[in-house]
Amino acid sequence: MTFHDAAARDFPPYSTDACIKCNVCTTVCPVARVTDDFPGPKYVGPQAQRFRGPGVGRDAPDHTVDLCSGCGICTRACPAGVLIAETNNRARAAIVSERGSSIRNRVISDTDLIARFGVPLAPLANIGLKNPISRWMGEKVLGVHRRGPLATFARRTFTSSWKRRAGATALPATPDPERTLVYFHGCAVNAFEPDLGRDAVEILERNGFSVIVPRQECCGLPFISNGLYDHARTKARRNLAVLAEFANAGYRIVGTSTSCTHALKAEYREMLDLADADAAAVADATWDICELLLDLHDRGDLDTHFAPVVEQLPYHPPCQLKSHGIGTPAMDLFALVPGLRAVDSDHDCCGAAGTYGLKAERWQIAHDVGAPLFDKVRAARTSGASRAACDSETCRWQIEQSTGVPTVHPVTILAESYRRADAAVGEPWRRIV
Amino acid sequence: MIGAGLSGLSCAAELAEGGARVFLAAKGMATTHWTHGGLDVAAPAGARTLRDGIATLAGARNHPYRTLATDAEASVAAHLARTATEGLEHAGSLDSPLVPIPTAIGSLRPAAILPAAQAAVLGSWAGERLLLVGFAGYRDAWAAYAARNLRHADWPGGPSEIRAADVELPELEQRHNIAPQVLARMFEDPAWRTKALSAISAAMPGDAWRIGMPAVLGLDAHAAVHAATERALGSRVFEIPSLPPSVPGMRLFEALRRRILGAAGRIQIGFDVVDVERTGNRVVAIHTEAASRTLRIAADAFVLASGGIGGAGIRAGHDGALTERVFGLPVSAPSRELWFSDDPLRPHPLEAAGIEVDANLTPRELENVRVIGSALAGMHYLDERCGDGVALASAHRAAVSLASNRAVAA
Numbered sequence: 060m061t062f063h064d065a066a067a068r069d070f071p072p073y074s075t076d077a078c079i080k081c082n083v084c085t086t087v088c089p090v091a092r093v094t095d096d097f098p099g100p101k102y103v104g105p106q107a108q109r110f111r112g113p114g115v116g117r118d119a120p121d122h123t124v125d126l127c128s129g130c131g132i133c134t135r136a137c138p139a140g141v142l143i144a145e146t147n148n149r150a151r152a153a154i155v156s157e158r159g160s161s162i163r164n165r166v167i168s169d170t171d172l173i174a175r176f177g178v179p180l181a182p183l184a185n186i187g188l189k190n191p192i193s194r195w196m197g198e199k200v201l202g203v204h205r206r207g208p209l210a211t212f213a214r215r216t217f218t219s220s221w222k223r224r225a226g227a228t229a230l231p232a233t234p235d236p237e238r239t240l241v242y243f244h245g246c247a248v249n250a251f252e253p254d255l256g257r258d259a260v261e262i263l264e265r266n267g268f269s270v271i272v273p274r275q276e277c278c279g280l281p282f283i284s285n286g287l288y289d290h291a292r293t294k295a296r297r298n299l300a301v302l303a304e305f306a307n308a309g310y311r312i313v314g315t316s317t318s319c320t321h322a323l324k325a326e327y328r329e330m331l332d333l334a335d336a337d338a339a340a341v342a343d344a345t346w347d348i349c350e351l352l353l354d355l356h357d358r359g360d361l362d363t364h365f366a367p368v369v370e371q372l373p374y375h376p377p378c379q380l381k382s383h384g385i386g387t388p389a390m391d392l393f394a395l396v397p398g399l400r401a402v403d404s405d406h407d408c409c410g411a412a413g414t415y416g417l418k419a420e421r422w423q424i425a426h427d428v429g430a431p432l433f434d435k436v437r438a439a440r441t442s443g444a445s446r447a448a449c450d451s452e453t454c455r456w457q458i459e460q461s462t463g464v465p466t467v468h469p470v471t472i473l474a475e476s477y478r479r480a481d482a483a484v485g486e487p488w489r490r491i492v
Numbered sequence: 493m494i495g496a497g498l499s500g501l502s503c504a505a506e507l508a509e510g511g512a513r514v515f516l517a518a519k520g521m522a523t524t525h526w527t528h529g530g531l532d533v534a535a536p537a538g539a540r541t542l543r544d545g546i547a548t549l550a551g552a553r554n555h556p557y558r559t560l561a562t563d564a565e566a567s568v569a570a571h572l573a574r575t576a577t578e579g580l581e582h583a584g585s586l587d588s589p590l591v592p593i594p595t596a597i598g599s600l601r602p603a604a605i606l607p608a609a610q611a612a613v614l615g616s617w618a619g620e621r622l623l624l625v626g627f628a629g630y631r632d633a634w635a636a637y638a639a640r641n642l643r644h645a646d647w648p649g650g651p652s653e654i655r656a657a658d659v660e661l662p663e664l665e666q667r668h669n670i671a672p673q674v675l676a677r678m679f680e681d682p683a684w685r686t687k688a689l690s691a692i693s694a695a696m697p698g699d700a701w702r703i704g705m706p707a708v709l710g711l712d713a714h715a716a717v718h719a720a721t722e723r724a725l726g727s728r729v730f731e732i733p734s735l736p737p738s739v740p741g742m743r744l745f746e747a748l749r750r751r752i753l754g755a756a757g758r759i760q761i762g763f764d765v766v767d768v769e770r771t772g773n774r775v776v777a778i779h780t781e782a783a784s785r786t787l788r789i790a791a792d793a794f795v796l797a798s799g800g801i802g803g804a805g806i807r808a809g810h811d812g813a814l815t816e817r818v819f820g821l822p823v824s825a826p827s828r829e830l831w832f833s834d835d836p837l838r839p840h841p842l843e844a845a846g847i848e849v850d851a852n853l854t855p856r857e858l859e860n861v862r863v864i865g866s867a868l869a870g871m872h873y874l875d876e877r878c879g880d881g882v883a884l885a886s887a888h889r890a891a892v893s894l895a896s897n898r899a900v901a902a
C-alpha cells in the first residue's frame with residue numbers, strides 16, 4: 060500500500076488526486092444517464108473537490124452533487140481507485156452542515172421515529188399510505204412524491220414479537236460464538252417487514268444457530284445519504300455501543316438488509332469517521348445473511364434439504380450489495396433450490412437509492428433510472444414469474460411500486476423451500492417467532 | 493480472470509465458450525473505454541499490412557510476438573467472429589493494406605481492421621472529397637481544427653479536398669452535458685435522429701462527399717444508427733473516435749461482456765486483488781477487497797490480464813522499483829538510467845516493462861498462472877501499434893493452454 064492509498068483510506072477525498080479524468084465513471088453513472096442536471100461523478104467529485112475544504116472558501120462549488128443518488132457504481136468502475144461516491148457523499152454532508160437540511164429530509168431519514176408513530180397507528184396509517192389524497196397532500200406539504208415507494212406498517216414490530224417469544228437479547232451465560240449469531244434486523248424489518256425477520260431467524264435456527272436480537276436502532280444510513288452526519292453518528296454510536304460487546308466477544312452479526320450491513324461494515328468508518336477499535340470490530344463481525352449462508356455452504360455446513368420451488372425468478376442485486384464486494388451470493392443459494400431458475404437483472408440500479416426515490420423532486424429521475432429493470436421484471440411476469448427477489452428493502456418497494464410484481468428477500472424463498480421440505484416429511488412447520 | 497481489458501475479456505469469453513467456469517474480477521473498468529475501438533494488431537514503421545507488421549515484431553528481441561505470432565491469425569479471426577455475433581461487425585484483415593486514417597485532431601495513423609462504423613475511411617479516396625462534420629457545443633471533436641491539420645498533413649492517396657462543417661444539432665443548446673455517450677444515446681432516438689440528420693444534410697456543401705463524424709452514432713443500436721445515417725445523407729459515413737470515454741470502446745466492452753455472461757461466466761468490477769494464497773508454485777486463491785473481510789476466490793488457474801505500466805497492472809514506486817500488483821511477479825524493465833529521453837513525445841521506455849513468460853505464457857514462479865495482454869514484457873505498444881493484437885493472441889494462447897490442461901485433468 061502506498062502512502063496515497065493509506066491516506067485515502069482514512070479520508071476518501073484524498074483519493075481524488077489519482078483521477079486521470081477518463082470519465083469512465085460518467086459512462087456508468089445511472090443518474091447521469093437519465094438527467095442532464097447531474098453532470099456526472101467526475102465533475103462533482105474529483106473536479107469539484109479541488110475547490111472544497113478549509114482555506115478555499117466556505118461555499119461548496121457545485122450543488123449538483125446533491126443529485127448523486129449514492130449508488131456507488133462510479134467507485135467500483137474507476138480504473139484509478141478514486142473513492143468517488145464516498146467523496147461526493149461527504150461533499151453533500153458539508154453542504155448540509157453549512158446550510159442546514161429540509162424538514163422533509165430530516166423526517167424521512169428518521170425511520171425509528173416514523174416507526175414509533177406508524178406501527179401503533181398501523182391500520183389508520185396504512186390507509187393514509189395507500190390513499191391518493193393523503194399521498195397528494197404528502198407531496199404538496201412534505202415533498203414526498205405521491206408515487207414514491209413506501210411500504211405499509213406492520214401491526215406489530217419485530218422486536219415486540221421477539222419479546223413475546225422471550226427471545227435472547229443479551230450475551231448468553233455460556234459463551235458460544237461459533238453457534239450463536241447476533242441478528243441486526245434494521246428499521247425496515249422492525250416496522251415494515253417483520254416476516255422477513257422471522258424467515259431469517261428460522262433459517263439460522265434450522266442451521267443450528269442460536270439467535271440473539273439485542274436492542275438496536277436504525278443503522279443511520281438514511282441520515283448518511285441525506286448528509287445529516289451528526290444524526291447518523293448518534294445512531295451509529297448507540298448501535299456500536301451495543302454491538303461491539305458481541306463483536307469483541309467473537310460473535311458474528313448478521314443482517315437481512317444489505318444497506319444496514321454495509322453501513323456497519325463500511326459507512327460508519329468511511330463517512331462518519333468512527334474509526335475506533337469498536338467500529339472496526341463490528342465491521343469485521345458483520346455479515347450479510349446470504350454471504351453467511353453461502354460461507355456455511357462452502358464449508359459444507361449448510362442444510363441443503365431444499366424442497367423444489369418451481370418458478371422463474373427475476374433477481375435484482377442492489378447497489379448496496381455490490382458495494383459489499385461479495386458478488387451475488389443469493390444467486391449461488393438459489394442454485395441449491397431444485398426447480399428455481401433465478402435470472403440476474405443485469406441492470407445497474409432500481410433508482411430508489413434509499414430515500415432518493417421518495418423525494419418529489421427526485422422521483423422522476425429514480426423512476427427513469429429503474430425503468431429498464433422494471434421492463435425486465437414486467438417481461439418476466441408476462442412469461443410466468445409471479446414475483447421478483449432483491450436483497451434491499453427500498454429497492455424491493457421501488458420494484459413493487461413500479462411493476463406491481465411482489466418482490467421478496469432471497470431468504471424468504473429459501474425459508475419457503477425449507478418449509479416445503481418439512482411438510483413433505485410430515486413435520487409440521489412451527490411459526491417460531 | 494484478473495482484468496477487464498481486451499485481453500481479459502477475450503480470454504474469459506473463449507474459456508467460458510469452451511465450457512470452463514470463469515470468474516472475471518477487475519479493480520475497475522479498463523482501457524476499452526479509452527481506446528479507439530479499432531484493432532491495433534501490428535503496425536511498426538514500414539509495415540504494409542498487419543501480417544507484415546507481425547513478422548517484423550516477431551523478429552524483435554524479447555517481443556511477445558516472438559512466440560505469439562503464430563496465434564495472431566486465429567485469434568483475430570475468432571475475435572471478429574465473436575464480436576460479430578453481438579452485432580459488432582468489423583472490416584479488414586491481416587492482409588488488408590495499412591492505410592493512413594484521420595484522428596480527431598487531424599493527424600494520421602495507420603489502420604487495417606476497423607469496426608464497421610469506422611470502416612468507410614479505409615476505402616481508396618481516388619479523387620473523392622472528405623467532409624468532416626462537427627457538432628456545435630460538442631467539445632471533444634473540432635471539425636475545423638482537424639480539417640486544417642489534415643490539409644497540411646502528408647496524406648498520400650488522400651482526399652482531393654477536405655472541408656469542415658459545424659452543425660447545430662436540434663435541442664443541443666438546451667443540454668449542458670454533451671458527453672459522447674449522451675450524444676450516442678440521443679442518436680438512438682429515431683425522432684431526434686431524423687431531425688439531427690436533416691440538420692447535417694442541410695449543412696452539406698453538395699452531395700459528393702465522404703463524411704467523417706465524431707464516433708457517437710449510437711451504443712447498442714449503433715449498426716442501425718450508422719445505416720440510417722448513411723441512408724439519410726446519401727454518403728458513406730465513417731466515425732472518428734475522439735477523447736475518452738470512447739463510444740466505440742464502450743461498444744466493444746459491452747459486446748464481450750454480453751458474450752461472457754451468455755456463456756455463464758461471471759464478471760465483477762470493483763474487485764481489487766489484495767491477497768494471494770499459494771501452495772508451492774501454485775496459486776490456490778485470490779482475495780479481493782470487500783467492505784469488511786476480503787472475498788476469497790479459489791480457482792484451478794488464474795489469468796493475469798491486469799495491464800502494464802499504463803493500465804496500472806505494474807506500478808512504479810517512488811524509489812523506481814517496479815511491482816506487479818497482483819502476484820508480485822518479478823518485472824522485467826529497462827534500468828532506471830534508461831527511463832529518460834530527449835524527446836518527450838516519444839513513447840516511454842517503460843512501456844516495455846512487463847512479465848517474462850514461457851511459450852504457454854506461464855511465469856517462471858507460478859505454474860497455474862498465465863500472463864496476457866500488456867502485462868507481457870518486451871513490447872512498445874504505442875509505437876508498434878500492437879497492443880490489441882498481442883492482447884488477442886495471448887488471450888487465445890492462454891485459453892488453449894488452460895483448456896488442454898483441463899482436458900488432461902479430466
